[in-house]
Amino acid sequence: MERDDVHAVFFDAGYTLLCMDPPQEILFLQVCSDLGIAIDDARLENAVRDANVMLAPRTPASVRRPYSIERVDTFWIEYHRVVLKGCAVDAAAVDLAEPVYRTFSKRLGWRVYDDVRPSLAGLRARGIALGVISNWTGDLEDVLKRIGLHSSFDVIIDSARLGHEKPHPEIFAEALRRAGVRPQVALHVGDSIEHDVEGALGSGLRPVLIDRTGRHAAFDRAPRVADLSELASLL
Helix, strand or coil, X not given: CCHHHXXXXXXXXXXXXXXXXXXXXXXXXXXXXXXXXXXXXXXXXXHHHHHHHHHCCCCCCCCCCCCCHHHHHHHHHHHHHHHHHHHXXXXXXXXXXXXXXXXXXXXXXXXXXXXXXXXXXXXXXXXCEEEEEECCCCCHHHHHHHCCCHHHCCEEEEHHHHCCCCCCHHXXXXXXXXXXXXXXXXXXXXCCHHHHHHHHHHCCCEEEEECXXXXXXXXXXXXXXXXXXXXHHHC
C-alpha cells in the first residue's frame, strides 16, 4: 500500500478511538448498588455477553430511518433488561431496566486512548482526510466535542442520525461522499470484524482491524494492529 494511494482514513469510535470510563461492568455495578439492585458478580460477564448479541449486525433498513431518541431509549432499556435478567439476584429487577439505563447514561464518561491524538496528528500532517463512521446513539458529535476530538475530523457519521448502520454499505457510501474520495483510496479502522472489517470490504474500502486486547491473534483477512501508532506503517 503506497503512501500516496491513501487519501482518507475513517475510524470506528468505541474501543477504537475511545472507551467507557469507568468501564461498562464497573459502572453497571455502581449504578445497581445505588439503586438497591443486588447483582451476582459471577454471572455479570456472561450477562453482558448475552446482551451484546443485540449489537450484532442487523438486517438493513430498506429506507433511511429518521433519528428517534425514543427508539434509541427503547433499544438500550431492553439491552439492560437482558443484562439484569442474566445477573440480578432478584428476577423482578428486570423491571428496573429503565432507571438502570438512564442512570448509567448520565454517569457514563469516555476516555481517549493515549495513541489516538498523536496518530491523528501524524495522518493530518500527511494531508490525509480523517473521519469517524460509528454505530452510535445520536450524540456522537457531542461526545467528541466533550473529549476534544471533534475538530480532528473532516467527517463524522453517527448511525442513529444517518439512519443506516455498519456493516451496511449506505453508511460507508455517505462517509465517502462527504469526504469526496473513492473507496479504493480509503481505509477504515475498527475493532469489530463483523461491523468494521466486513463492512469496509463489502463497500470497497480497505479494512484495518484494531485489536487492543489481542482477542483476534489468528485473524488474517485484513491487516491487524494493536493500536493506532502501528497504522502509519500500513500507509
